[in-house]
Amino acid sequence: MICSFTNQSGISRGEVTSEEYEQELKGFGFDRVYLCPHQHHEECRCRKPSIGMLLQAAKENNLDLKDCVVIGDRWTDMLAASEVGCLKILVITGAGKEALNKYQNHEYFGQWSMVSPDFVARDFQEAANWVLSR
Structure with a gap:
């Protein structure tokens, strides 16, 4: 699903x-x-x-959210996924490139800085391929 x-x-x-x-x-x-x-x-x-x-x-x-994957282009996606135990994939399309840059430059603070993606994908297709290869 x-x-x-x-x-x-x-x-x-x-x-x-x-x-x-x-x-x-x-x-x-x-x-x-x-x-x-x-x-x-x-x-x-x-x-x-x-x-x-x-x-x-x-x-x-x-x-069971611990068996689910969240693919998103915003840090809010990563935070929500982390809180419920989902695997987190950040795609760098859309707002994803800016979110990744902020993460890499340590521009997130508090709970925002405590989360990291499990995988960073160029686009949705790469994210889906990564999930299927696991």
């Missing part, structure tokens, strides 16, 4: 609907889509780096 979990504050700002995001992500091949529509200042329990969406996916799909 392949799930997407994504912060999309544009939903709460009325710029796009959750249905549009879900349709787009399912078009990429995701089986289930978990969206956080909240903005940063709302302090919800689902917005990454919080683990709400991961816990919801685990419950709804009977997943």
